[in-house]
Amino acid sequence: xxxxxxxxxxxxxxxxxxxxxxxxxxxxxxxxxxxxxxxxxxxxxxxxxxxxxxxxxxxxxxxxxxxxxxxxxxxxxxxxxxxxxxxxxxxxxxxxxxxxxxxxxxxxxxxxxxxxxxxxxxxxxxxxxxxxxxxxxxxxxxxxxxxxxxxxxxxxxxxxxxxxxxxxxxxxxxxxxxxxxxxxxxxxxxxxxxxxxxxxxxxxxxxxxxxxxxxxx
Amino acid sequence: xxxxxxxxxxxxxxxxxxxxxxxxxxxxxxxxxxxxxxxxxxxxxxxxxxxxxxxxxxxxxxxxxxxxxxxxxxxxxxxxxxxxxxxxxxxxxxxxxxxxxxxxxxxxxxxxxxxxxxxxxxxxx
Amino acid sequence: xxxxxxxxxxxxxxxxxxxxxxxxxxxxxxxxxxxxxxxxxxxxxxxxxxxxxxxxxxxxxxxxxxxxxxxxxxxxxxxxxxxxxxxxxxxxxxxxxxxxxxxxxxxxxxxxxxxxxxxxxxxxxxxxxxxxxxxxxxxxxxxxxxxxxxxxxxxxxxxxxxxxxxxxxxxxxxxxxxxxxxxxxxxxxxxxxxxxxxxxxxxxxxxxxxxxxxxxxxxxxxxxxxxxxxxxxxxxxxxxxxxxxxxxxxxxxxxxxxxxxxxxxxxxxxxxxxxxxxxxxxxxxxxxx
Numbered sequence: 001x002x003x004x005x006x007x008x009x010x011x012x013x014x015x016x017x018x019x020x021x022x023x024x025x026x027x028x029x030x031x032x033x034x035x036x037x038x039x040x041x042x043x044x045x046x047x048x049x050x051x052x053x054x055x056x057x058x059x060x061x062x063x064x065x066x067x068x069x070x071x072x073x074x075x076x077x078x079x080x081x082x083x084x085x086x087x088x089x090x091x092x093x094x095x096x097x098x099x100x101x102x103x104x105x106x107x108x109x110x111x112x113x114x115x116x117x118x119x120x121x122x123x124x125x126x127x128x129x130x131x132x133x134x135x136x137x138x139x140x141x142x143x144x145x146x147x148x149x150x151x152x153x154x155x156x157x158x159x160x161x162x163x164x165x166x167x168x169x170x171x172x173x174x175x176x177x178x179x180x181x182x183x184x185x186x187x188x189x190x191x192x193x194x195x196x197x198x199x200x201x202x203x204x205x206x207x208x209x210x211x212x213x214x215x216x217x
Numbered sequence: 218x219x220x221x222x223x224x225x226x227x228x229x230x231x232x233x234x235x236x237x238x239x240x241x242x243x244x245x246x247x248x249x250x251x252x253x254x255x256x257x258x259x260x261x262x263x264x265x266x267x268x269x270x271x272x273x274x275x276x277x278x279x280x281x282x283x284x285x286x287x288x289x290x291x292x293x294x295x296x297x298x299x300x301x302x303x304x305x306x307x308x309x310x311x312x313x314x315x316x317x318x319x320x321x322x323x324x325x326x327x328x329x330x331x332x333x334x335x336x337x338x339x340x341x342x
Numbered sequence: 343x344x345x346x347x348x349x350x351x352x353x354x355x356x357x358x359x360x361x362x363x364x365x366x367x368x369x370x371x372x373x374x375x376x377x378x379x380x381x382x383x384x385x386x387x388x389x390x391x392x393x394x395x396x397x398x399x400x401x402x403x404x405x406x407x408x409x410x411x412x413x414x415x416x417x418x419x420x421x422x423x424x425x426x427x428x429x430x431x432x433x434x435x436x437x438x439x440x441x442x443x444x445x446x447x448x449x450x451x452x453x454x455x456x457x458x459x460x461x462x463x464x465x466x467x468x469x470x471x472x473x474x475x476x477x478x479x480x481x482x483x484x485x486x487x488x489x490x491x492x493x494x495x496x497x498x499x500x501x502x503x504x505x506x507x508x509x510x511x512x513x514x515x516x517x518x519x520x521x522x523x524x525x526x527x528x529x530x531x532x533x534x535x536x537x538x539x540x541x542x543x544x545x546x547x548x549x550x551x552x553x554x555x556x557x558x559x560x561x562x563x564x565x566x567x568x569x570x571x572x573x574x575x576x577x578x579x580x581x582x583x584x585x586x587x588x589x590x591x592x593x594x595x596x597x598x599x600x601x602x603x604x605x606x607x608x609x610x611x612x613x614x615x616x617x618x619x620x621x622x623x624x625x626x627x628x629x630x631x
Contacts, residue, residue, distance in 0.1 A: 003444055003445070007430075007441055011430050011432070011433065069431075070428065070429070070430065070431050071426060071428045072428075074394060074424075074426070074428050075428040075429070077393065077394055078392065078393075078394070078417075078422060078428075079417070079442075079445050080414045080415070080417035080418050080445055080446070081414060081445070082411065082412045082413070082414050083411040083412055084412055210411075212396075213395065213396040214394070214395055214396075215393075215394045215395070216389055216394045216395060216426075217426065217428065224537075224618075227615065227616055229557065229560060229561060229616070230557075231557060257371075257518060257519045257521055258519065260515065260518070261515040261516060261518065261519050264511065264512075264515060264537055264538075265537055266373060266537065266538060266539055266540045266556060266557075267371065267372065267373070267518065267540055268372075268540040268541075268555055268556070268557055269556075269557055272557060
């Protein structure tokens with residue numbers, strides 16, 4: 001299990017180091033109050049949430065589509081490792097980029113002076129949404145293979161499109177609901193709900209993964 | 218052990234194994250008490266399946282030419298020369314009978330057949 | 343007696359294909375060839391056996407252990423070279439072998455090195471740059487270097503040139519010399535590798551039509567020619583009849599019984615020839631279609 005995780009990290013070290021690099025550049029800018037777009041407040045406000053949120057999403061997406069292309073599930077399913085351990089490794093490898101970066105951003109928030117919080121605002125909201133999108137997508141695929149014995153067909157594509165729409169719709173709902181719960185208590189961290197939701201979905205996803213009927217890739 | 222097996226012959230592989238080892242035993246090329254190669258060993262050497270060799274050995278065993286000792290393998294039995302001769306004669310009769318029948322069917326007399334056999338034997342030497 | 347593998351009433355339904363119920367087994371030390379046309383269910387059977395597909399019902403056992411996805415000791419006993427060869431594509435063959443080796447205590451680097459040499463495998467190349475033949479070879483090295491007791495090979499010679507096929511055949515015979523080990527391989531054409539098989543199982547449309555020792559098939563199936571003065575279309579145990587006037591040529595699936603029958607009905611000039619196993623396979627798969 002540990003060996004498998006180590007192998008995956010090693011294999012995708014280039015991808016993963018881009019995540020670290022982006023986080024590092026962001027940290028330098030935030031700590032030193034470096035303004036990249038001093039003239040345009042709007043750009044300054046949203047730049048990092050888009051770069052960090054979408055950037056990490058893009059990289060994690062690349063990693064997982066490469067795993068898919070190389071039929072990693074099949075490759076690993078043939079190893080003498082139980083499906084439970086395999087699932088746990090897969091889950092850990094999937095969620096950790098989001099959890100670690102999310103946690104890191106929260107740490108920064110706690111030490112950053114208030115006038116520099118412009119950097120932090122919305123990053124975790126964006127990241128959390130991307131997190132949900134990714135685990136939601138994976139959940140759809142795994143549920144398909146847990147229920148269906150057929151390989152791909154058109155219905156899978158429709159299901160995926162429909163679920164993406166549902167996932168995007170849920171962002172708004174989650175935001176409004178969580179904001180209304182949290183606001184009275186005076187917090188500002190609605191985005192934490194995105195992470196909680198994503199984690200719940202990812203756990204359901206992992207459970208369903210162990211029930212897959214097809215691991216042929 | 219050098220055997221010459223072919224897929225192209227009418228004779229099944231197991232019979233080829235049987236016939237060729239039998240010849241070696243009867244003409245004294247392999248002495249009594251000699252251990253034959255293991256079934257798997259011979260199968261690998263000759264690139265045939267295990268069952269094929271096993272069946273060839275079984276045919277030899279049935280004739281009493283070899284004996285299997287549990288855990289040790291197959292040994293050539295102590296066949297004395299008169300027995301060997303008898304087995305060889307028996308084979309010759311088996312093989313010649315249909316040939317003679319064909320020759321007769323095609324209108325040859327006993328004398329003519331004998332003459333041809335004699336000619337062949339003389340020519341070989 | 344313990345079997346190398348045992349499938350009991352195994353079924354798997356796809357929307358467009360139904361496999362089984364399958365009953366199939368293999369004794370240790372034996373080689374079973376699995377013969378059938380493309381799409382007949384050979385690959386799916388193997389996927390069920392190695393745990394890539396969960397069967398709908400029935401059981402699959404490997405050396406007496408059920409192929410449970412959570413109790414995986416059975417996996418040490420199987421070496422599967424499948425329909426697809428999966429690697430860490432951006433890594434060299436060497437690095438891929440290193441990855442695999444850490445999961446198997448029986449792994450032998452010495453064996454791996456000797457196989458690489460025999461196959462002339464360019465081990466330093468990235469997996470994705472390997473030719474399809476070399477990908478098969480890399481898969482074989484991955485599997486053979488850890489000495490599994492049951493080899494499951496899905497069309498192992500497909501994509502290999504004749505020289506490598508012969509080398510592979512040599513290696514598989516070596517594998518068998520240790521009397522415990524068994525091989526289950528599939529093929530849609532019976533080629534050189536059929537010499538290896540002790541038994542053949544024929545599958546068509548998800549159903550096993552026949553399983554028999556190969557030598558029985560080549561002993562029982564014969565092409566028989568004869569003369570017969572009456573016009574007859576029914577013969578005992580015959581699957582194919584050709585005739586020109588009184589001259590007949592038939593294919594018998596049970597030579598002794600057909601011969602007896604022909605003698606009884608007064609056939610003349612009876613002559614038989616043996617058939618190649620590839621030819622026999624064609625008739626077995628064609629029969630009762």
